[in-house]
Amino acid sequence: MNKRTLGSQGLVVSAEGLGCMGMSQSYGPADEQESLATIDRALEMGIDFFDTAEVYGPYANEELVGRALRGKRDKVIIATKFGWKIEDGKMTGLDSKHVRQAVEGSLKRLATDHIDLLYQHRVDPEVPIEVVVGTMSDLVREGKVRYLGLSEAGEQTIRRAHAVHPITALQSEYSLWERNLEPRIIPLLRELGIGLVPFSPLGRGFLAGSVKRAEEYPEGDFRRGDPRFQGENFDANMRAASVVREVATKHNATPAQIALAWLLHKGDDIVPIPGTKRRKYLEENVGAASITLSADDMGRLDDALRPEAIAGPRYNERAMGWVDR
Numbered sequence: 001m002n003k004r005t006l007g008s009q010g011l012v013v014s015a016e017g018l019g020c021m022g023m024s025q026s027y028g029p030a031d032e033q034e035s036l037a038t039i040d041r042a043l044e045m046g047i048d049f050f051d052t053a054e055v056y057g058p059y060a061n062e063e064l065v066g067r068a069l070r071g072k073r074d075k076v077i078i079a080t081k082f083g084w085k086i087e088d089g090k091m092t093g094l095d096s097k098h099v100r101q102a103v104e105g106s107l108k109r110l111a112t113d114h115i116d117l118l119y120q121h122r123v124d125p126e127v128p129i130e131v132v133v134g135t136m137s138d139l140v141r142e143g144k145v146r147y148l149g150l151s152e153a154g155e156q157t158i159r160r161a162h163a164v165h166p167i168t169a170l171q172s173e174y175s176l177w178e179r180n181l182e183p184r185i186i187p188l189l190r191e192l193g194i195g196l197v198p199f200s201p202l203g204r205g206f207l208a209g210s211v212k213r214a215e216e217y218p219e220g221d222f223r224r225g226d227p228r229f230q231g232e233n234f235d236a237n238m239r240a241a242s243v244v245r246e247v248a249t250k251h252n253a254t255p256a257q258i259a260l261a262w263l264l265h266k267g268d269d270i271v272p273i274p275g276t277k278r279r280k281y282l283e284e285n286v287g288a289a290s291i292t293l294s295a296d297d298m299g300r301l302d303d304a305l306r307p308e309a310i311a312g313p314r315y316n317e318r319a320m321g322w323v324d325r
């Protein structure tokens, strides 16, 4: 797989990363053996960029990634995140007051002495971003962290953070059906030389077509509470996404591959991190990097999935409240 550079500080990663969250939560039961095999296969196929977070599990996902990458540390780029308050195994709010403790915990679980890319998972309105990035920057000086990132941060926060210490990447939701970054955030990232790591690049599976209606998912599956998977929204979004299937047929590809190829064509400063816990999907997703979309394909996709064609917000109200804009 080709390499891409994130940001202006020299971080080079595979053009696609692997989102590891779903191996421990959100999208159905965990399968540790298949997850470990998926990480191994990713390495074999040239993926070297692995995404996890303290809160995934919580904690279990970092432990899994740490186990999977034991003995291979020098070949991989590990990205993790801090910033949630975790009480009795549950995420109860934001917490960027305890950055150091969170990072010490992540280092232990990941079985490493350094984190390649450390993100603040959500902006905490109770702690000025200058203070948070100041601490993150101290961790860089101490050799515990190499590069810094933010997630779902708004324009002003990105500018203020970058003035304290260069920010290498923003990880925020960006995909064919979630374009909120296009008008202002992406131009700002390009102005400042910050890379973009789109999360949920397959729309949590929706763009890949591997989904059911919200109520058909068991309790605990994220998509049960996802407004875009509910009722009439589901039907409208399936109609809008039919173009992805059409373009896929034309390229003898799968819809997931087209959704990823679209992101890869949006700029070489973009490194999507599709999530999967199965080798089968991983292999398919790696194939997206070899697809060439024409300007006409890009235009059709851009237009058919424009924001007005998508029904429902990407998060419920509570989760939207944690997004900094």
Ligand SMILES: NC(=O)c1ccc[n+]([C@@H]2O[C@H](COP(=O)([O-])OP(=O)(O)OC[C@H]3O[C@@H](n4cnc5c(N)ncnc54)[C@H](OP(=O)(O)O)[C@@H]3O)[C@@H](O)[C@H]2O)c1
Binding pocket: 018, 019, 020, 021, 022, 027, 051, 052, 121, 151, 152, 171, 172, 198, 199, 200, 201, 202, 203, 204, 205, 206, 208, 209, 210, 256, 257, 273, 274, 275, 276, 277, 278, 280, 281, 282, 284, 285
């Ligand atoms: N910063 C943040 O706040 C934030 C938020 C969400 C996610 N993330 C990160 O971003 C990563 C990716 O996002 P995501 O996992 O939420 O969503 P995603 O990548 O858009 O979709 C994941 C879902 O799509 C399915 N899938 C993957 N490849 C497929 C294929 N080729 N064909 C059919 N279905 C396929 C997966 O199935 P299986 O589960 O069955 O493999 C899973 O259910 C996460 O793993 C996490 O590391 C970050």
